[in-house]
Amino acid sequence: MSACRQCPRLVAYRERVARDKRRAFREWDYWGKPVPGFGAADACLLVIGLAPAAHGGNRTGRIFTGDRSGDWLYGTLHRFGFANQPGSTHRADGLQLPRAYVTAAVHCAPPDNKPTHQEFQNCQPYLERELQLLTQVRVVVPLGRVAFDAYLSARRTVGQTVPRPRPRFAHAECVDLGDVTLIGSYHPSQRNTQTGFLTQAMFDRVFATARQLVDKHP
Numbered sequence: 001m002s003a004c005r006q007c008p009r010l011v012a013y014r015e016r017v018a019r020d021k022r023r024a025f026r027e028w029d030y031w032g033k034p035v036p037g038f039g040a041a042d043a044c045l046l047v048i049g050l051a052p053a054a055h056g057g058n059r060t061g062r063i064f065t066g067d068r069s070g071d072w073l074y075g076t077l078h079r080f081g082f083a084n085q086p087g088s089t090h091r092a093d094g095l096q097l098p099r100a101y102v103t104a105a106v107h108c109a110p111p112d113n114k115p116t117h118q119e120f121q122n123c124q125p126y127l128e129r130e131l132q133l134l135t136q137v138r139v140v141v142p143l144g145r146v147a148f149d150a151y152l153s154a155r156r157t158v159g160q161t162v163p164r165p166r167p168r169f170a171h172a173e174c175v176d177l178g179d180v181t182l183i184g185s186y187h188p189s190q191r192n193t194q195t196g197f198l199t200q201a202m203f204d205r206v207f208a209t210a211r212q213l214v215d216k217h218p
Contacts, residue, residue, distance in 0.1 A: 002036065006122040038063050045138075046141070047143065073102070101130075
């Protein structure tokens with residue numbers, strides 16, 4: 001994955017950001033490549049984001065690491081026993097995700113945080129492969145409607161059941177897919193958290209449910 005150059009627009013953007021660094025991170029050696037998923041091979045919980053942040057995952061080389069969204073996500077995962085520490089700042093900070101795995105629908109930082117339809121299509125095989133390899137997943141939490149749709153699309157492609165009518169995204173709503181429970185969640189972006197569209201209590205509700213469901217599969 002880290003050598004992928006399928007999307008010229010994303011390649012140009014991720015490399016330009018890595019070269020023309022934000023002043024606060026001028027001493028960093030930016031990753032500037034596709035950012036792989038991260039977590040446990042025996043994960044029961046799968047969390048799917050949209051794409052790495054330009055100065056977050058694209059800088060640190062680890063998904064949801066080095067930005068405010070990651071602070072929310074890993075802090076919440078820690079409270080519910082899915083992370084060994086509440087923060088994630090760089091690839092060597094000691095973070096572990098017992099029984100959890102975090103990935104994204106697109107693995108390169110996109111301009112304006114908006115991948116194109118073709119870029120989603122180009123990246124989907126990576127998510128498909130993760131679904132095939134993570135055989136113990138029992139709960140899936142897509143962060144935002146776009147990640148929700150990307151998961152269902154990848155799931156159908158690998159031959160896993162997708163109900164008809166197709167499930168609709170709603171925050172904290174559980175959908176039983178037979179082999180897994182799908183729980184939609186609003187994305188912990190700064191826009192959502194700073195405006196109160198997503199509160200900590202709302203986010204906690206999602207992962208409290210995930211914890212209860214995972215504990216049914218010791």
